[in-house]
Amino acid sequence: MEVRDLHRMLDRLEATPSAPERLPRLPEATLKRYGFPTTYWDSRGFSPDTQRLFGLGYDALAGDAIIPVRDLQGRLLSVIRRRLQADHGPKYLYAKGFPRKRLLFGSWLVADSDTEHVAVTEGSLDAIAVWQAGIPAVAQFGSALSDEQATLLRRLGISRVTLFYDGDPAGVRATDAAKAVLRDFEIRVVRYTDADGPRPDPGGMRPEAIRERVEAAQSCFSG
Numbered sequence: 491m492e493v494r495d496l497h498r499m500l501d502r503l504e505a506t507p508s509a510p511e512r513l514p515r516l517p518e519a520t521l522k523r524y525g526f527p528t529t530y531w532d533s534r535g536f537s538p539d540t541q542r543l544f545g546l547g548y549d550a551l552a553g554d555a556i557i558p559v560r561d562l563q564g565r566l567l568s569v570i571r572r573r574l575q576a577d578h579g580p581k582y583l584y585a586k587g588f589p590r591k592r593l594l595f596g597s598w599l600v601a602d603s604d605t606e607h608v609a610v611t612e613g614s615l616d617a618i619a620v621w622q623a624g625i626p627a628v629a630q631f632g633s634a635l636s637d638e639q640a641t642l643l644r645r646l647g648i649s650r651v652t653l654f655y656d657g658d659p660a661g662v663r664a665t666d667a668a669k670a671v672l673r674d675f676e677i678r679v680v681r682y683t684d685a686d687g688p689r690p691d692p693g694g695m696r697p698e699a700i701r702e703r704v705e706a707a708q709s710c711f712s713g
Contacts, residue, residue, distance in 0.1 A: 513589065516566045521558060526550040530574060534615065535696070540622045543599075554583070557614050562646075564598040570614060582613070590631035592638045600626050600646050607650040608643070609680075609692075609704060610635065612664060616693040620654065623697035625704055633660050635668040643675070650676040652707045657682040657690040669710065678707035 524547030531541050540546075547556035547569075555572040571583040584590065594600075595614040599621065609627040611617045620627035630639055633655075643651070653668055655661035665679055680703045682690045692700055 513561065513567055513592075515561070516568065518566055520566060520569075521545055521547060521556075524549050524556040524569070528555065530555045530572075534619075534693070536618065536622060540618060543621075544618055546618075559588075559593065559595060559614075560598045561593075562597055562601050564602075567593070572615070584631075591636040592642075593631065594639050594642050595629035595631060596621065596626075597628055597642060597646060600628060600648070606648055607652070608646075608648050609652045609654045610668065611654050611692055612656055612661065613691075613693065616654070616656075616691060619693045619695065619697075620700055620704075623700035623704075625701065627654070630668075633664045635664070635671050637671060640671050640675075643672075648675070650678070652678045652680060652704055654680045654692050654704065654707075657686065661691075676709075678709050680704060680707045 526548045528548035530548065531546050536546065545558040547558070548554070549556055549571070552571070553573075553575055555574055557570040557572060558566055559568045559570060561567050568585045568588055573579065573581055573583060596617045600608055603626050605626045607626065609617075609620045609625050611620060611627055611629045612633055614629045614631070617627040617629035628643070630636075651672060653665050655664045655668075669677055680692075682703070686695065686699070686703075692703075695703070
């Protein structure tokens with residue numbers, strides 16, 4: 491199926507009474523206010539090309555790193571704030587009412603890719619790191635994959651997933667929960683090694699290590 495045909499199909503699905511209502515969108519000019527320089531994205535190991543691809547920015551007034559979120563057609567929906575100051579509460583701040591359970595970060599890039607496989611991560615920066623390693627990825631915005639997100643994967647034509655969650659107890663629980671939700675998908679699970687450190691996650695790994703872990707991911711049965 492051509493990408494333009496997929497987009498037309500998704501528009502028709504969104505317009506039907508049984509589909510979720512359209513989400514409000516932001517004008518693209520919104521991102522201009524976050525165009526200030528910062529060394530944060532470089533320190534995370536993201537190349538200039540990766541920063542441009544995802545539109546990563548910086549709010550100089552609040553001191554927050556900015557991660558744009560888009561819909562399947564690439565239209566701006568919201569931004570995620572990565573708090574860089576320790577006394578500002580949670581590390582990640584979402585807009586009020588942001589429907590995390592209905593979206594997948596990176597889905598707009600998957601829609602433009604000829605792939606039946608994606609890696610699924612917990613957080614947006616994890617997914618960005620996996621994309622930079624050359625592997626299509628989406629993030630579920632947290633530790634629990636929802637039925638709505640599984641449906642979105644199906645609409646994108648995905649049939650094979652690699653679960654690439656954090657290597658901590660929460661990541662183990664997220665893996666078990668996702669396997670139950672993705673019952674009709676072919677599932678592989680990333681296993682970390684001692685070389686990955688005590689609390690590994692894809693967002694903190696080098697691209698070559700990410701590729702190695704995905705290639706070595708183990709098949710498993712869902713449910």
